[in-house]
Amino acid sequence: MNKPLASIVAAGCSKFGKRTGIMARELLVEAFLEAISRSKDPDIRRKIKVGFFGNFSEMYEHQSHVAPLLADWLGFHDLPVIRTEDACASGSAALRSAIFAIKSGLYDVALVAGVEKMNNRKTNEVLEGLAMASDFAIEQWSGLTFAGIFALMATWHMHKYGTTETQMALVAVKNHKNATMNPKAHMQKIITVEDVLKSKVVAWPLKLYDCSLITDGAACVIITKPEIAENFTDNPVDIIGSGSCSDHESLIEREEISEIKGIGKATKEALEMAGIKIRNVDVAELHDCFTIAEIIEYEEIGIAEKGYGGKLLEEGATNLDGWFPVNPSGGLKAKGHPVGATGVAQIYELFLQLRGEAGQRQVKGAKVGLAQNMGGSGSTHFVHVLSNRI
Amino acid sequence: MxxxxxxxxxxxxxxxxxxxxxxxxxxxxxxxxxxxxxxxxxxxxxxxPKVGEIESYTFITVAPKNFESEAPYAVCIVKIIDSVKFIGRMKIDDPKEIKIGDKVEFVIEKNGSETWPSWPKIYLKKLS
Incomplete structure (x- = not known):
């Protein structure tokens, strides 16, 4: 295992859900107070010298220029701040930017935050806002939603490999079950394959229960250069790999529409940087924005051959007690998907898992975790590999 | 350019x-x-050519705000030649009406919008 890029010394996450009456900035306060309460240095707030804020849409709160505003609400009035926007990967873009800041030697302690407040708007307005992360000139112009774009991948995956609606439903069943053990999850409700199959069609072949949730939430982590991590916690989690790439924004320009090749490329980069193989990963948080996405991700990160992602679910391989547990938090599917917060919330979950603090959903003995987060239909990609020091 | x-x-x-x-x-x-x-x-x-075959499709019932009046509809990726693909909307009532490989033609409808963009709407018609 190679030398860490940076270390996570604290992490916090707001309750996810429909948070009526709470604005984005206040959600982030909730996450931030939890994070600093985890530090053994009561003065950690003053050690933070730069902040990166992942946030997707100005539309939901009619608010752009959020970085100084969010910093202000966290009590910072003279901090260098940068907002990152890569659609659903905005939070991971903030994390990777913070790694650059630490690794460059410019800063020793950085704040990474992600937040989205989505439930102020009606569903059709939220969908319109999300669709803005696809190519306006082609995809939006055709009336596609994000469910529609992933449905196009699903239709082709079913046709080419025989993947079934039942296999997709198993992703939802698994992640909903995990979320019942996560008190911060948006939904705590066991569902069955039949519930998924009988739910309302949103964009055939995807149904309501194949889709992630419209969620309000925030998450944050504090990262430091590895050498000083133990000033803040006895149990830091190291970031040992970081991979990222882009792809065509528009699905029609990709040669093979049911492959999201950027996931594979970013995973390879992150694992090589970490000096490990995918089989060394004990727990993963994958970007299950739609059930088909998690199946494609199995194939891209290399735990299933192309076309065999659905089979892993039938075997229970990615269940909490399987050989490769995926989305113990409940994932975007059931923990919820506050777009700008999602990438950071994945890191929060791995922080708990690798410190043995994940309660009922703890993956026993987890040492290495992988977080995979993507923007849009897979045109921005981030994969991070984390390890504890035990 | x-x-x-x-x-x-x-x-x-x-x-x-x-x-x-x-x-x-x-x-x-x-x-x-x-x-x-x-x-x-x-x-x-x-x-x-303005014809091709359906490479993949979806049937959208929950549409973005600007397209709600047209829902439900199918959106198809159409393979025109080799790696060249385009996309169009088709007014159908049931996804069973179409399948991968069906031959389709692009039908262009002018858009009377006076504000940007005044791009035409792109529909698909199934060829028998």
């Missing part, structure tokens, strides 16, 4: 054009100045 606006102007006149790279022959759709395969900026408009 090849532009999206001119692409849609040409489509409004009923013709579908991509940008063909004069160096490597790659056809970009939507057209763009820099060839995504070889980085060349030597290109020319290249007329494409």
């Amino acid at each position: 090849v532009t999206i606006e001119e692409f849609y102007e040409r489509l409004k006149e009923g013709e579908l054009y991509g940008a063909k790279c004069k160096r490597c022959g790659n056809i970009s759709l939507p057209p763009r100045e820099i060839c995504p395969k070889c980085f060349s900026t030597e290109n020319e408009w290249y007329k494409l």
